[in-house]
Amino acid sequence: MIHPTALVSSKAILGARVEIGPFTVIHDGVVLGNDVVVESHCEIGHPTPLAEGAPLVIGDGALIRSYSCFYQGSTFGPGLKTGHRVTVREKLVAGAGIQLGTNADLQGHGTMGDHVHTHSAVFVAHGARIGCFVWLLPRVTLTNDPLPPSDDHVGVMVEDYAVLAANVTVLAGVTVGARSLVGAQSFVNRDVPPDTVVAGIPAKSMGSTARLVRKDGSGQPAYPWMRHFHRGYPPDVVERWLQEFGSGPVDGEPNG
Numbered sequence: 731m732i733h734p735t736a737l738v739s740s741k742a743i744l745g746a747r748v749e750i751g752p753f754t755v756i757h758d759g760v761v762l763g764n765d766v767v768v769e770s771h772c773e774i775g776h777p778t779p780l781a782e783g784a785p786l787v788i789g790d791g792a793l794i795r796s797y798s799c800f801y802q803g804s805t806f807g808p809g810l811k812t813g814h815r816v817t818v819r820e821k822l823v824a825g826a827g828i829q830l831g832t833n834a835d836l837q838g839h840g841t842m843g844d845h846v847h848t849h850s851a852v853f854v855a856h857g858a859r860i861g862c863f864v865w866l867l868p869r870v871t872l873t874n875d876p877l878p879p880s881d882d883h884v885g886v887m888v889e890d891y892a893v894l895a896a897n898v899t900v901l902a903g904v905t906v907g908a909r910s911l912v913g914a915q916s917f918v919n920r921d922v923p924p925d926t927v928v929a930g931i932p933a934k935s936m937g938s939t940a941r942l943v944r945k946d947g948s949g950q951p952a953y954p955w956m957r958h959f960h961r962g963y964p965p966d967v968v969e970r971w972l973q974e975f976g977s978g979p980v981d982g983e984p985n986g
């Protein structure tokens with residue numbers, strides 16, 4: 731259903747059962763998959779010459795919450811979920827099952843793998859390359875300008891399964907390795923090796939993630955977190971993780 735106050739371009743392509751909320755604008759060239767819900771006061775496909783004419787494509791089953799603004803020229807796979815007041819600029823190529831917390835600001839011109847979860851107020855400067863199953867917790871900032879202001883931008887890389895805790899800032903061009911954990915409030919100005927915990931200002935290694943123990947009193951290893959934390963991931967993904975990483979007591983299950 732399209733709310734009577736919504737403005738939907740005749741040049742937009744809408745899938746089946748799409749819902750558009752009050753006062754939302756859907757611009758020319760937008761492609762929305764089936765079962766997409768866009769809540770009130772959103773702007774979808776905001777025009778920009780920087781998109782070079784590319785459309786905004788949102789895959790099936792997306793839920794875009796109120797007051798969000800997506801520019802022309804990005805693509806999202808199925809299952810996108812956003813909080814409120816999310817901004818996404820042009821030329822972001824994002825996979826399936828992306829979750830963007832309230833006030834996320836993604837500057838585009840980059841990539842984001844499947845099932846990346848960002849919490850509130852995350853900022854991703856343009857050019858970032860983010861792998862699959864990455865967590866960016868509240869107010870994480872991924873920068874791209876080594877000496878601002880300049881056009882010498884170089885994006886951050888965050889590899890698969892990495893977790894960046896609250897308030898982490900990563901400097902331009904740094905790589906955060908796969909399955910690593912960056913502690914809260916850290917300032918990351920050097921590459922983080924895979925499977926490593928780093929923390930502090932500047933961030934220093936605290937050793938392998940293998941030393942992390944769960945805080946539930948079980949004494950079980952906390953990492954790789956994919957062994958015990960499955961909430962919100964599709965069954966086929968979890969099945970793949972169990973084969974690749976093995977299983978521990980699972981959160982939310984008896985003895986878990």
Ligand SMILES: CC(C)(COP(=O)(O)OP(=O)(O)OC[C@H]1O[C@@H](n2cnc3c(N)ncnc32)[C@H](O)[C@@H]1OP(=O)(O)O)[C@@H](O)C(=O)NCCC(=O)NCCS
Pocket residue numbers: 867868895896911912913914915916927928929930931942
């Ligand atoms: C990195 C982290 C996992 C380490 O936890 P831990 O292994 O239990 O470590 P401890 O609390 O035992 O601390 C070990 C030492 O590292 C220091 N340390 C721990 N985390 C730190 C951080 N983020 N920055 C700087 N120093 C840190 C501690 O002060 C302590 O130093 P000390 O031995 O001199 O007293 C934890 O501090 C962290 O950042 N968790 C993420 C919290 C978060 O952001 N959650 C998501 C938001 S909802």
